[in-house]
Amino acid sequence: xxxxxxxxxxxxxxxxxxxxxxxxxxxxxxxxxxxxxxxxxxxxxxxxxxxxxxxxxxxxxxxxxxxxxxxxxxxxxxxxxxxxxxxxxxxxxxxxxxxxxxxxxxxxxxxxxxxxxxxxxxxxxxxxxxxxxxxxxxxxxxxxxxxxxxxxxxxxx
Amino acid sequence: xxxxxxxxxxxxxxxxxxxxxxxxxxxxxxxxxxxxxxxxxxxxxxxxxxxxxxxxxxxxxxxxxxxxxxxxxxxxxxxxxxxxxxxxxxxxxxxxxxxxxxxxxxxxxxxxxxxxxxxxxxxxxxxxxxxxxxxxxxxxxxxxxxxxxxxxxxxxxxxxxxxxxxxxxxxxxxxxxxxxxxxxxxxxxxxxxxxxxxxxxxxxxxxxxxxxxxxxxxxxxxxxxxxxxxxxxxxxxxxxxxxxxxxxxxxxxxxxxxxxxxxxxxxxxxxxxxxxxxxxxxxxxxxxxxxxxxxxxxxxxxxxxxxxxxxxxxxxxxxxxxxxxxxxxxxxxxxxxxxxxxxxxxxxxxxxxxxxxxxxxxxxxxxxxxxxxxxxxxxxxxxxxxxxxxxxxxxxxxxxxxxxx
Numbered sequence: 236x237x238x239x240x241x242x243x244x245x246x247x248x249x250x251x252x253x254x255x256x257x258x259x260x261x262x263x264x265x266x267x268x269x270x271x272x273x274x275x276x277x278x279x280x281x282x283x284x285x286x287x288x289x290x291x292x293x294x295x296x297x298x299x300x301x302x303x304x305x306x307x308x309x310x311x312x313x314x315x316x317x318x319x320x321x322x323x324x325x326x327x328x329x330x331x332x333x334x335x336x337x338x339x340x341x342x343x344x345x346x347x348x349x350x351x352x353x354x355x356x357x358x359x360x361x362x363x364x365x366x367x368x369x370x371x372x373x374x375x376x377x378x379x380x381x382x383x384x385x386x387x388x389x390x391x392x
Numbered sequence: 393x394x395x396x397x398x399x400x401x402x403x404x405x406x407x408x409x410x411x412x413x414x415x416x417x418x419x420x421x422x423x424x425x426x427x428x429x430x431x432x433x434x435x436x437x438x439x440x441x442x443x444x445x446x447x448x449x450x451x452x453x454x455x456x457x458x459x460x461x462x463x464x465x466x467x468x469x470x471x472x473x474x475x476x477x478x479x480x481x482x483x484x485x486x487x488x489x490x491x492x493x494x495x496x497x498x499x500x501x502x503x504x505x506x507x508x509x510x511x512x513x514x515x516x517x518x519x520x521x522x523x524x525x526x527x528x529x530x531x532x533x534x535x536x537x538x539x540x541x542x543x544x545x546x547x548x549x550x551x552x553x554x555x556x557x558x559x560x561x562x563x564x565x566x567x568x569x570x571x572x573x574x575x576x577x578x579x580x581x582x583x584x585x586x587x588x589x590x591x592x593x594x595x596x597x598x599x600x601x602x603x604x605x606x607x608x609x610x611x612x613x614x615x616x617x618x619x620x621x622x623x624x625x626x627x628x629x630x631x632x633x634x635x636x637x638x639x640x641x642x643x644x645x646x647x648x649x650x651x652x653x654x655x656x657x658x659x660x661x662x663x664x665x666x667x668x669x670x671x672x673x674x675x676x677x678x679x680x681x682x683x684x685x686x687x688x689x690x691x692x693x694x695x696x697x698x699x700x701x702x703x704x705x706x707x708x709x710x711x712x713x714x715x716x717x718x719x720x721x722x723x724x725x726x727x728x729x730x731x732x733x734x735x736x737x738x739x740x741x742x743x744x745x746x747x748x749x750x751x752x753x754x755x756x757x758x759x760x761x762x763x764x765x766x767x768x769x770x771x772x773x774x775x776x777x778x779x780x781x782x783x784x785x786x787x788x789x790x791x792x793x794x795x796x797x
Contacts, residue, residue, distance in 0.1 A: 290564045301575055330748065349736050
């Protein structure tokens, strides 16, 4: 356990640094609480609803998938370290596991478990060709005040 | 191999000299960590300013180098309050969960030492043999992964305990992002472990004695690229900084934090940039090893090998620090669905496939299998997997179109 001792010492030191500076801040900083200051920050708008406690289910699916991948990783590391002793047997074992695992992942993707937000389609712009044509420049679409940029004959009008 | 994963200093009874050396090491790492973070913030601001044709910080100290110190001082004098909807205990605890793990990553990084000729990075200080790293536990790199997982808690709990909607959304996003890219990070790391055969950081560095042994070459560049991208996402740095997408989330998970509690998150973020660069250097670029082609070593004259290790290490780390600033100055932010798609549907399958290919080549090497045949079979397997995966993506797209129309 002696090998980990310096790590613990460093952790204590880091935590102490945080505590000490927070304590210093506590002593030195002013304290003038007000209702507006302590309300949840919503860009100046008074919050009208309780803060949300639910969020999209996709995040849970990601979390579950992560656990799956973590198991795969936990399985791979010992193999990577002990590759010499495990030989072909170990390789076949991780192959079987990885294939099963990959098929599950493919199924998950096919079921849309990793789709986010609305469908993004690139729109066909040919119908709007007039609006997006390169001929439309700031000189051709904006009517300038004054004589700048106007054809010479328009001065009378 | 087992002797590599142990700091000879801490082997056996603890005597006074080892204790003093350890205390000195802890102090030096603590100070270097804090000061380094301070200068990283300055470096980033100055560099970004240069890239954007601005002057950047130039008032506090020479070239504005003390700007971060001044900002830190200011934050100590600011009012730190707990919002009334916040969960008080968790709200106070969260900054520490982000800050302390960021610091601890330093402890397992080999910061120097002589790794030449199978020396294993051992240096002699005051008659005691030790390493230029705080601790060298046998689990080494796993500790780094564990600490980066704990840092996720810091962000998650900070957002959840604030009792406000933007921090919560930011935290949920951040957690999903960090967890996703941690899987890619772990899988690309497996390729390095396959090449090194040990988890100990000094062992990993010891395995990279010449340029062709550097894991960036030995694992075929791809794991390095994946690790680099995943690390950027782990750090929540641009272009993956959706956690603090100002336009959508105000300030992200730390919106409700003020004064020095905010500073702790800020310090943790920049310290993570430095430590992650150091981890990349350790894993892929030989850490403190000098550059060496075949038998010729690029030796810095007049400096002893132990100190030279530190110089090489710092040079390599600086490259990555600059790259991180450069990325921030150059790339626009991704959209959230693009981010998740990229992580799950590109990085993770590719890194898993690459690991299996490397493993197959290695097993084939021991069994006298034909390397060309192994590669051909692997490519066939990859093609089948790709087709399966493409079919899955098409199926999910079809389902979605059906659902929306």
